Amino acid sequence: MLDSKIPEGPLAEKWSKHKFNLKLVNPANKRKFTIIVVGTGLAGASAAASLAELGYNVKTFCYQDSPRRAHSIAAQGGINAAKNYQNDGDSVYRLFYDTIKGGDYRAREANVHRLAEVSVNIIDQCVAQGVPFAREYGGLLDNRSFGGAQVSRTFYARGQTGQQLLLGAYSALNRQIHTGKVISYTRHEMLDVVMIDGHAKGVVTRDLKTGEIEAHEGHAVLLCTGGYGNVFFLSTNAMGCNVTAAWRAHKRGAYFANPCYTQIHPTCIPVTGDHQSKLTLMSESLRNDGRVWVPKTVELAEKLRKGQIKASDIKEEERDYFLERKYPSFGNLVPRDVASRNAKMMCDEGRGVGTTGLAVYLDFAEAIQRMGEDTVRAKYGNLFDMYYQITDENPYKQPMRIYPAVHYTMGGLWVDYNLMTSIPGLYALGECNFSDHGANRLGASALMQGLADGYFVIPYTVGDYLTNLGSFAPVDKKHPAFEATRKEVEDKVKKLLSLKGSKTVDDIHKKLGHIMWEYCGMARNENGLKKAKGLIQELRKEFWSDVTVLGDNEELNLSLEKAGRVADFLELGELMVDDALNRSESCGGHFREESATPEGEAKRDDEHFAYVSAWQYNGDNQPETLHKEELVFENVKLTQRSYK
Amino acid sequence: MSEKTMNLTLKVWRQKNENTKGKFVTIQAKGISSDMSFLEMLDVVNEDLTRKGEDPIYFDHDCREGICGMCSLHINGQPHGPKQGTTTCQLHMRSFHDGQTIVIEPWRAAAFPVIKDLAVDRTAFDRIQQAGGYVSVNTGGVPDGNAIPIPKIKADEAFESATCIGCGACVAACKNASAMLFVSAKISQYALLPQGQAERYDRAQAMVEQMDKEGFGACTVTKACEAECPVGIKLTNIARMNRDYLNAKFFKEKTIHS
Numbered sequence: 027m028l029d030s031k032i033p034e035g036p037l038a039e040k041w042s043k044h045k046f047n048l049k050l051v052n053p054a055n056k057r058k059f060t061i062i063v064v065g066t067g068l069a070g071a072s073a074a075a076s077l078a079e080l081g082y083n084v085k086t087f088c089y090q091d092s093p094r095r096a097h098s099i100a101a102q103g104g105i106n107a108a109k110n111y112q113n114d115g116d117s118v119y120r121l122f123y124d125t126i127k128g129g130d131y132r133a134r135e136a137n138v139h140r141l142a143e144v145s146v147n148i149i150d151q152c153v154a155q156g157v158p159f160a161r162e163y164g165g166l167l168d169n170r171s172f173g174g175a176q177v178s179r180t181f182y183a184r185g186q187t188g189q190q191l192l193l194g195a196y197s198a199l200n201r202q203i204h205t206g207k208v209i210s211y212t213r214h215e216m217l218d219v220v221m222i223d224g225h226a227k228g229v230v231t232r233d234l235k236t237g238e239i240e241a242h243e244g245h246a247v248l249l250c251t252g253g254y255g256n257v258f259f260l261s262t263n264a265m266g267c268n269v270t271a272a273w274r275a276h277k278r279g280a281y282f283a284n285p286c287y288t289q290i291h292p293t294c295i296p297v298t299g300d301h302q303s304k305l306t307l308m309s310e311s312l313r314n315d316g317r318v319w320v321p322k323t324v325e326l327a328e329k330l331r332k333g334q335i336k337a338s339d340i341k342e343e344e345r346d347y348f349l350e351r352k353y354p355s356f357g358n359l360v361p362r363d364v365a366s367r368n369a370k371m372m373c374d375e376g377r378g379v380g381t382t383g384l385a386v387y388l389d390f391a392e393a394i395q396r397m398g399e400d401t402v403r404a405k406y407g408n409l410f411d412m413y414y415q416i417t418d419e420n421p422y423k424q425p426m427r428i429y430p431a432v433h434y435t436m437g438g439l440w441v442d443y444n445l446m447t448s449i450p451g452l453y454a455l456g457e458c459n460f461s462d463h464g465a466n467r468l469g470a471s472a473l474m475q476g477l478a479d480g481y482f483v484i485p486y487t488v489g490d491y492l493t494n495l496g497s498f499a500p501v502d503k504k505h506p507a508f509e510a511t512r513k514e515v516e517d518k519v520k521k522l523l524s525l526k527g528s529k530t531v532d533d534i535h536k537k538l539g540h541i542m543w544e545y546c547g548m549a550r551n552e553n554g555l556k557k558a559k560g561l562i563q564e565l566r567k568e569f570w571s572d573v574t575v576l577g578d579n580e581e582l583n584l585s586l587e588k589a590g591r592v593a594d595f596l597e598l599g600e601l602m603v604d605d606a607l608n609r610s611e612s613c614g615g616h617f618r619e620e621s622a623t624p625e626g627e628a629k630r631d632d633e634h635f636a637y638v639s640a641w642q643y644n645g646d647n648q649p650e651t652l653h654k655e656e657l658v659f660e661n662v663k664l665t666q667r668s669y670k
Numbered sequence: 671m672s673e674k675t676m677n678l679t680l681k682v683w684r685q686k687n688e689n690t691k692g693k694f695v696t697i698q699a700k701g702i703s704s705d706m707s708f709l710e711m712l713d714v715v716n717e718d719l720t721r722k723g724e725d726p727i728y729f730d731h732d733c734r735e736g737i738c739g740m741c742s743l744h745i746n747g748q749p750h751g752p753k754q755g756t757t758t759c760q761l762h763m764r765s766f767h768d769g770q771t772i773v774i775e776p777w778r779a780a781a782f783p784v785i786k787d788l789a790v791d792r793t794a795f796d797r798i799q800q801a802g803g804y805v806s807v808n809t810g811g812v813p814d815g816n817a818i819p820i821p822k823i824k825a826d827e828a829f830e831s832a833t834c835i836g837c838g839a840c841v842a843a844c845k846n847a848s849a850m851l852f853v854s855a856k857i858s859q860y861a862l863l864p865q866g867q868a869e870r871y872d873r874a875q876a877m878v879e880q881m882d883k884e885g886f887g888a889c890t891v892t893k894a895c896e897a898e899c900p901v902g903i904k905l906t907n908i909a910r911m912n913r914d915y916l917n918a919k920f921f922k923e924k925t926i927h928s
Contacts, residue, residue: 076809091730091789092796094836095738111816147810154812156805156865158829165819183829189737190832197804204800212793235785264732298673298705303713304734412736415760416707481809530720532713577725581687582786584716584726 028281028640028655031442032136037661038118041140044443045486049493056081058498061488062229062244063087064216064271066199067096068192068473069456070250072480075198078207080485085242086199086208087231089215089266089587094196097252097264098476101188102309102409104172104180105473107145112169116177118142123662124175125471128361129436129464130614130630131664132284132638134657136443137461144482145474149181151481155194159183173310173469174359174669180470185309185408191473195480216271217515217590219247219278219452222507226278226452230515234587237579239516241508243501246451246488249275250480253435253457255288257595257602258547259539261432262294262307268591269598272439272458280447281640281653283440283460285598286606289467289615290548291433292365295416296385305431306416308409310469313358313365315393315402316426319347320386324376331383337425348372356669363466363615363628364669366430370548371626373429380427389425430548434472436463436615437605440640440655444487445479448640451491455479460638465614519579522589527572531588534569538562538592538599546603551619555607559600566596601641601650608652611635623666632664674704676768680715682727683775685784688791692784694773697727704764708751709734709741711763729788736760736900739835742842743788744775749839749898757837757900777838779847781885792838794884795852802876803856805865818864828862831855833901840895840903846887851895853881854911855903861910871918878915 033044051059059082063074066088078084088096108121121142126133149167153159160168160182172180183190202208213234220228220241228243254269255261276282293313295306321327322344329335348368350357358365369386372378379385394402399422403410410421417427439447439454441461446453456476463471545558569592577583611631612621621629638655678699685692699715706714709731716726732740736757743758745751751761766772774788782790832855840851857874860866866873889908896905 072809079808090732090738090740091792092836094796094799095732095740097733097738100733100735100737109815149815150812151807151809153815153818154805154807154865156828156860156863158825158832158859158863159815160829161820161822161825163822165821165825166816183832186737186833189835190829193832197799198807198809200796200800201804201806203796204802210796212796264738265734266732299703301703301706301710301714303707303710306735412760415756416762418762418764485809528721530717532717574720574723576720576723582728582789584728585720 028440028653029442030134030655031444032134033443037135037139040136041143048486048490051489051492053081055498057083058500059083059492060085060244060501062242062247063250064229064248065096065250065252065458066093066196067098067250067252067456068195068476069458069480070096070248071192071195071199072477073248073250073455073484074208075195075202076481076485077488078202078205084202084208085211085244087211087214087216087229089213089234091212093199093210093212094193096192097267098192098473099189100264101473102185102307103311104170104182104187104470105148105191106172106179106470107149107181107474108142108179109146109149111167112178114177116179120177121145121179125462125468126464126662127667128466128468130466130667131464131632131636131659131662132613132657133462133464135659135661140483141462141475141478144478147482148474148477152191152194155197157183157190157194159190170311171314174356174361175468188473191477195477215587216274218274218511219449220507220511221278221449222505225450227501228508230512232515232519235582237581237583239512239519241512243503243508245492245495245501246453248453248455248484249439249458250455251458253438254595254598255432255435257538257599258432258542259535260297260302260305262291262305265304268594270591270594272454273594273598275439275447275449275452277643278449279643280449280452281440281642282437282601283638283640284437284465284605285602285641286546286609286616287436287465287614288432289362289434289436290366290430292362292369292430293388293428294431295413296380296382296427296429306412307431307433308413308428310362312388312406312409315405316358316388316390317347317392318349318358318365318369318386318388319345320372320377320379322346327377327379327383330379331381337379337387346377353669360669361466362469363617367548367617369428369430385427385429387425388428390421391425394422434467436460436465436467440638444490445483446487446491453484453488455484465616519586519590522575522586522593523579525570525573525575525589527574529568529573531573531575531585531592534565534573535588535592535595537565538595541565542599542602546606549617549619550606552607552610555603558603562596562600562603569593569596604650605639605641608639609635630666674768676702676704676763676766678702678766678769679771681771681773682788684727684787686786688783688785702763704762706763707734707759708743708745708761708763709759727788728786731759734759737835739837742777742790742837742839744777744842746773749777749842750900755900755902757835777842779841779886781847781849782838782841794886795836795838795849797884798849798853798877798880799856801880802869802873805860806869820864824862828859831858831862831903831907834903835901837900839898839900841886843894843898844887845892845894846890848889848895849881849884849886850889850908850911851899851903851905853877854907857911857914858907861914871914874911874914875918878911
């Protein structure tokens with residue numbers, strides 16, 4: 027039933043052969059097609075610009091006031107590419123291998139190899155656009171090692187790589203808006219997919235400013251709408267990031283894959299109180315020089331929490347550099363999931379620091395001694411400033427406090443090798459799809475995937491679908507499906523506006539976040555997940571019976587915007603729990619306490635779980651159907667990850 | 671870090687939409703923690719308003735990490751508030767004291783009409799970028815990333831200009847509502863790089879002309895924009911822009927290389 031459409035042949039030749047086999051659209055015919063792109067982050071902006079350059083008509087939609095604000099902009103660390111400029115042994119195959127292994131063998135070999143192949147083109151493209159990457163004194167591009175990689179393959183623009191790459195894609199998009207090939211709709215939120223004869227033929231959007239609910243037609247629809255980390259309420263995502271576009275597509279028939287795979291990033295600034303609206307990530311490049319520790323004893327940790335002693339009062343021999351102790355070969359550079367889980371373990375043991383006890387130290391004292399404060403400032407200055415700004419603590423003088431936070435979602439809409447979802451004509455690109463990171467994403471790989479999908483994959487694959495439509499006729503705007511879907515959206519908005527209970531939308535969202543974090547966060551177990559399922563169902567009832575949504579449709583309406591998004595999170599949350607329950611193995615970011623080695627490390631179960639879980643929606647409050655896509659590994663040998 | 675609790679009096683600009691007149695409304699903000707960000711303080715106020723059945727204050731914001739450029743707010747007469755080098759989302763309540771009155775307004779500029787409460791329409795910025803803020807290269811068919819060495823010092827300078835977040839604080843700070851700092855940052859990024867040379871003068875001309883069309887004011891070099899810019903974009907960008915624009919306009923030297 028699930029056809030991943032992975033091409034035949036040797037791994038390294040699959041993509042080239044596939045590109046040749048894909049049908050082309052004649053240049054004169056491209057202008058007869060319209061493609062809708064939802065979301066203008068790295069994936070969306072790069073896809074929209076590239077498709078318009080080819081001659082397609084493109085419409086883009088984003089909920090922000092400008093395409094440039096998409097949350098790709100906040101990515102700090104860098105972008106990987108197998109350029110091997112450093113002559114340190116990198117290759118397309120090594121990047122492929124690292125990504126498959128880092129994803130804990132839960133990604134498709136063919137997709138990941140393609141990603142590694144096109145990674146080199148991305149850098150060339152961005153440089154040509156004028157993206158100001160970091161350079162060496164000789165004028166060539168600089169690289170750094172990132173996230174524990176053994177080679178230096180990460181390209182970066184100080185701590186603002188995402189910003190510079192997005193502004194590059196935005197500039198390419200702007201050029202096409204200027205030519206008239208792209209029509210850009212800002213402050214518009216996509217609320218449904220229009221289906222005709224089983225194919226996606228358009229979307230319904232709400233103009234956030236005027237409230238107008240409108241149907242837009244297109245020959246294909248590309249969802250580039252990012253991840254769903256905000257289901258946890260607190261995450262490093264932007265406040266507006268949501269699952270609505272993907273979820274509404276899911277309800278129209280697009281399978282949702284591996285929803286339980288979420289990435290919890292280890293180096294975030296800890297929560298200070300109930301008022302907290304979001305969490306701030308600090309690039310994990312900090313772990314290159316910072317040392318992670320907690321006190322050896324609970325007693326010392328208690329004194330720290332009460333403010334009776336300071337970190338500097340704790341002697342060297344009373345400190346537990348737990349990552350260096352447990353993983354001598356990788357030390358502080360273990361992958362994100364391992365670092366996060368260990369920080370949680372320390373706090374669970376009562377050895378956490380800070381007033382809440384939900385933090386561990388990241389200490390630069392040794393680095394400052396080794397290379398001097400000026401060098402540390404040159405490398406990490408902007409991150410230190412940000413930390414100081416938020417916490418009012420000076421990280422040059424006292425260790426930073428860090429705690430894990432939800433950062434990225436590896437799960438997403440199921441797509442085949444062409445990035446098409448299980449709905450013909452509906453594609454998912456970037457974080458919105460599930461395809462390349464398996465159960466855990468490596469650092470500096472998100473930017474790579476977003477741009478790979480948008481610049482170098484979709485321009486080839488979408489043409490094949492359009493050719494196979496067998497007609498160049500415009501989509502019939504008068505088809506009743508457009509008005510019917512528009513009406514459904516309008517009714518849903520009216521229903522939300524009729525809610526006049528006693529709770530605010532944020533009250534419910536925060537409760538959902540607590541449930542997800544407690545039972546479907548860094549460690550999960552069967553009892554907890556079952557409990558969470560019940561709690562989410564109750565919370566959903568509470569939402570529809572006791573939440574309040576103020577104002578009218580015909581205005582900028584904060585509570586209405588939030589309500590629609592939280593309503594969808596309340597449904598997604600349950601599916602995440604179902605998926606986590608089904609997957610009783612541990613893999614990557616998904617740690618099931620029942621599946622651990624005697625040392626407490628994650629234990630995969632390849633015999634039973636080497637598959638992608640793709641869930642099919644069956645109607646409101648109905649259990650979803652699980653489809654399994656078996657993962658076939660022809661090139662890499664499955665091993666248990668070890669960073670000891 | 672020592673957390674304090676404070677009570678504040680907010681004078682907030684409330685305006686239903688573009689077509690209605692706005693006014694200041696006084697709102698009490700109680701029990702505000704000094705650890706909150708300014709926007710989290712507004713979140714708390716909005717939750718209270720919502721519970722009372724009153725329309726929450728609309729303000730633009732998104733990443734809350736100081737990089738997306740969506741948050742704005744004129745706070746006690748200063749874009750992004752009293753602290754230098756930060757956006758509103760990175761401003762914390764420890765910069766204020768108990769009992770203080772805080773006046774919160776939207777950006778004020780003819781080219782940035784208020785659309786509701788504290789949110790303004792900044793699409794003029796997008797239109798300026800669309801007029802020429804790019805290097806005209808299509809996807810694919812570009813040379814290797816290392817084919818053109820770029821002196822580090824030039825690359826770093828281009829980066830400094832490229833960090834503009836497009837928030838509009840420069841316009842809000844300027845008595846003439848000039849957008850020159852914003853426009854010149856993009857022009858400079860490309861003017862400093864070899865990739866940007868082919869279209870250098872056409873770009874400067876197109877972007878400046880669009881800027882004028884949008885109704886932004888002229889620059890009288892008061893440097894208010896530079897002082898209020900949250901990411902430190904320098905006034906020298908404007909000098910570079912003016913030079914390129916004049917070259918393009920009066921000398922028709924569209925193909926000169928610097």
